[in-house]
Amino acid sequence: MLLQLRNIFKWVQQGGQRIFLLKDINLEVQEGEFISIMGPSGSGKSTLLNVIGMLDTFDEGEYDFLSESVHTLKEKYRSNLYKEYIGFVFQSYHLLDDLTVEENLEMPLLYKKIKSSERKALVADMLDRFSIVGKKDLFPTQLSGGQQQLVGVARALIGKPKLILADEPTGNLNSQQSEEIMQLFKKLNKEEGVTIIQVTHSEKNAAYGSRIINLLDGRKI
């Protein structure tokens, strides 16, 4: 088992009232799953994803990731954990504008303190695999949305994560670009056994996954 959420609650205090963002979420994810989280706006999809990705905290409940109880870990240890095992893909790509494609890909490796020669090799592999060798010296703003997201996925993968978290990865893309990215996810999941959890609005994209979780007002339905 990759991760397990037990009775997760998350709320904000507003005018003396608790507004629940997540309410009693229980979830088990096995390695190699491809999960789609669906639900209307404000249903807590992204919040759930961020909690799983340890970018956000929760107020109640327990979270085990690879048998480590995340809720008891210190910040520093937690960031070591997700740096090692989790890769993020964002709707608006979130590449660093000041770095070239190559440098953006290299960045996670820097934080993992990987040696220079090894970094070079890994980046070259990734460029090759995504067929963007010719774009390696361009800056993100010089690329189309689809290309940027390709780099985003490549960046998420370069650290060899066990889990990829994707928050509406195709939200800013046209249908053809979307198709390509989803095919890529499918391939990664099938051939390399990477666990993927994606948030999506589209039934079509959700269908790529092996399991769909529906959320409404912070609850699983």
Add this chain to the structure above:
Amino acid sequence: MFKNYLKVAWRNLLKNKGYTFINVGGLALGMAVTLIIGLWIQDELSYNSYFKNKESIAQVFQSQTFNGETGTWSALPRPLENALRDGYGDNFKHLVMCSWTNDHYLKYGEKSISRPGNYMQQNGPELFGLEIIKGEQDALREINSIMLSASTAEALFGNEDPINKTVTVSNEHKLNVSAVYSDIPVNNSFNDTDYIIPWEKYLAVNEWIRNAEDSWGNNSFQMFVELADNTTIEQVTDRIKNVKKDLNEDTAQFNPQIFLFPMKDWYLRSSFENGKQEGGRIKYVWLFGVIGAFVLLLACINFMNLSTARSEKRGKEVGIRKSIGSQRGQLIYQFLSESFLVVLFAFVVAVVLVFLSLNGFNELSRKEISFPWDNGMFWLVSLLFIVFTSLLAGSYPALYLSSFKPVDVLKGTFKTGKYAGLPRKILVVVQFTVSVAFIIGTVIVMQQINFAKNRPVGYDKEGLIQIPTFSQDFVGKYDLMRAEFIGSGAVVEMSTSSSPTTQIWSNRSGFTWEGKPEGFQEDLAWTEVSAEYAKSLNLKILEGRDFSRDFATDSLGILINETAKKYLGMENPVGQLLRDDDEEDPNPPLKIIGVVQDMITQSPYEPVKQGVYVYDRHDNASYYNMRLNPNQSATQNITTIESVFKEHFPEIPFEYDFIDGEYGEKFASEERIGTLSGVFTALAILISCLGLFGLTSFVAEQRKKEIGVRKVLGASIFNVWNMLSKDFLKLVVISCFIAVPIAYFVMNGWLQEYPYRVVLKWWIFAIAMLGAMLVTIATVSFQAIKAARANPVKSLRTE
């Protein structure tokens, strides 16, 4: 990793050129000011570093109390020498009597120059550790010898070997050059001592000095000592403090205290207030130190404000980096390396700025500071300075930026408050508080200088020159020369005096007069003058009459000044007598024939001292004072005077000074302070405005959409301008109200040092405040109007 940080930082700097310019430019200005002040302070603190035994060298001083006022002097009586040698000799390695440093004429062959030098006892050169580069070590052994500084030797002898050549001093004493010592560098005591002649010669050629051997009342000499190894300045002072009091009954009533004044204090702590050592130049070292620190702070505040104002732009990067696995510490490190890079740049620019402005600065501050390229210590300190500045400027932005939560910033809903957060507002207030305080301080310094400059001097200093007449050649020739000079048409009136018009060289006591209060200890400024003194200076006679050549008895007559009239307590001074109170061998009594207007001879900030002008019976004055012919040009007059002078004194170099120039020297120190603080204030304001300019442009950028909406809804350009400017103006007004009391307090304290001082008026503060506000409005308006004029459709469409 570090490389990656620098790469990002570098690209960031390139991308935001305006921001980079403001940041690097502001920091560079601030660092340049701090650097140049640092060099200045280093120069001040290194005064006298030429003397290797600096720590154990001291000058002997005395203080005496007259009517409850304690004065402190370096001038000592001759008998003190033997008293110290005989009674306390083992406290000193060396003890050296020394004359004052005065100009004399030196002549060799056809070459004749006027240079300052003095007389010293034999082991003076050893005490000061002079480096003998030619000739014998014990150079003052023979009475008819002279040792020259290297530059003086070169001026007189050129490439010739000066050793054992004969130099004629003051046109009469033939002295043998026994040694040449390397020049004492500037920024050291005795830097102006170009030659040294044996003390024995001083005694041999001056009867009055020989006569002073046993006179405890004649305080005309200097004494320097080097301490013995096993003792300290304090210990020796404690032993010798009462030596004069114990040995001399006559002066005991003035409670003379003898003490050692250590060389390390000669330059920076040479001020004595009522017998106590109190400050001196050190206060300027502190003043500029504080100014330097503040200017640097202002520049760092710019950096902080602009960095945090841009946080929305950098926020996204923080979020991404954190989601990829960066820890907060790594981000802090990244932002600190960025500020290090910026500061490093700024430092390079600052070094260039300092290098370019050093000449001008030297001129302003009368220094000879050179850029210490080859000084390892300087670069080490600079490195520390860069790191310190990076931390000062970069810490707050680093902590602030790295604290962003990735979820918040990545969602895109992140906003840093409306515009300037509270810390940023506080920092702007700090900046303008400092700037406004600087403005007020500078205006008050300038005012005080002008106030003292406009003070009536009591005589007419325009068109008046003085010619030094120290040489024996001038003795007895005054009447002849006066006729010659006036006859030449260049001079309308002239006189002689024993001190220059702008100084008092001699003070006397020991008189009685009718109505003198019991136990009154008088102290009178004493100037010996020729009959035409008042006439040549256009000094007004208020009571009685001027000296007249028609009355033979005037040779025992004196003029007193207004202050002296009050001081002596005389209702009708004319005709009263000042009697010598020496009962055994009294000088003849002096009769007051007139009262003249007070004239400023000492500090223009102090009250005029009580003084008497005595008829010079010996025709042995120090200066000719000449009133130039107002109908001719000054150059013409000077040329004529020089040719007459050369005709009669062909051996003596012709030298002259304009009195108004000499008088202007009295303001030099305050004017320098005024100009320098004016320059630093201008830079401080410039730096603050640079920051404000940057800040406004960011606020305008941030509120672009709001401005667009407002304009669509009908806001005029003025409305928008008003909206944007008001917020900043508010901050500046707050600064003014903090700065004014602080500036008032500090400047009022500064003014207390000057008995003759300007009254602080409310409008000085009002002008400074108004000035600061105008500058703010001007700075803010550029961006505000630009933002207000932008087409709203554009800014709304981008959303």
